Amino acid sequence: MSSSPDHGARDHAVWSASATARNWQCAGALALTMNTPEQRESIHAARGTATHQVAEKMLRGGPTPKLGDIEATKGHQIEVDEEILASAEMYVGYVIDTVRCSGAGTAPLLMIEQRFDLGPLGGPFEAGGTADAVIYDGYLKRLQVIDLKHGMGVVDVKGNPQLRTYALGALLANPGLAVDQVTVTIVQPRAPHRDGKIRSETFHVADLIDWTADLLVAMRRSKQAADEHAACGGNAVLLEAWAEKWLRPGKCKFCAAEGWCPKLRKKSLDVAGLWFDDMDRPKLNAPAEQSPEAVARDLAALDMLEDWIKARRAYAHALAEAGTPPPGYRLVDSYGHRKWGAPEAKIVADLKAVAGLDADDVYDRKLKTPAAIDKIVGKAGAEKLKSMWLKQITGRTLVKADATDRPDAPAMADRYFEATE
Helix, strand or coil, rough: CCCCHHHHCCCCEEEEEEHHHHHHHHHCCHHHHHCCCCCCHHHHHHHHHHHHHHCCCCCHHHCCCCCCEECCCCCEEEECCCCHHHHHHHHHHHHHHHHEEECCCCCCCCEEEEECCCCHHCCCCCEEEEEEEEEEECCCEEEEEEECCCCCCCCCCCCCCHHHHHHHHHHHHCCCCCCCCEEEEECCCCCCCCEEEEEEEEEHHHHHHHHHHHHHHHHHHHHHHHHHHHHCCCCHHHHHHHHHHHHCCCCCCCCCCCCCCHHHHHHHHHHHHCCCCCCCCCCCCCCCHHHHHHHHHHHHHHHHHHHHHHHHHHHHHHHHHHCCCCCCEEEEEEEEEEECCCHHHHHHHHHHHHHHCCCHHHHHCCECCCHHHHHHHHHHHHHHHHHEEEEEEEEEEEEECCCCCCCCCHHHHHHHHHHHC
């Protein structure tokens, strides 16, 4: 079994295997992102990372992660919940079953979180990645690559450039293995798919070698786009022409440039123009636009527009966190749900003494939340409990300057010194 650092601590190659599908479609994406400062990890990405870390621990046979454990990622402390455990268990179960069914008398090889380098291909970028699980069946001369995806966005396995890159990397990382067949598998517990939550594609190793030529062509397209982007030298007219030539939106979901990509912005504003007049007022829909076909067309456009809006808001938030909020906006604290502010035993004793509650009142399977207790004791009783709970700051929200009476959130550096004084 191979070893590797935690997912949250890994660096990515310039051409990351996980971004192959995006770079394949949009040759200019790499030019926009290769020198972009790393953005704050989203909670969704962090939950995916935590799920991978839990699964890796399970496969390595260490202490089994359990509900309530904390997994540290780059930007978050993720509590292991039932959803994370269920995803990890489905993936681990499939990997273990695959190992058991491999070999036919010979011991199969299992490589966990195997790093690989595509440098031997002679491509124009540093390229590589990490395969979640690689299994070699010497009896069948078959190499299997299994990829865990915790997200809900459905991913197809057939012809998937990311998975083929992982397979190619696994071949390069294990040069002594005799391989005839390659099987790539996606395990996606939270995304229903017509082919099931676990789906595979098998092809001959010669097909993978042939595909490598296409991969190198895609890499060289991205290199040409990057060179031409650098040659623009910041000239707005040249950059506009460059964007029209090299940017192809469509695989934008995890692109670091999604919030400020000029081609995506133009495409999104063109879509928005379908519903607004020159005065930015909503157009009145004509009767012909009420047909199911028109609604279907608009829904497809709205999905793209909503994704761009979210990405644009996230980019604005990142600017504000970096100390340069857009004019007319500021950061304020956002608050989570109330939590009890003392150990459970003390809270239970105080609820019994102060509010006259018994165990059935304060417990479900676990201590009830402050909001649930409020419903039981009523408004007057809730007033007596204010000193028992606290409301923690969970992050910061970017709002219009006149949208709330909350005070400005202190700078992160100020908050750090507050906490250490």
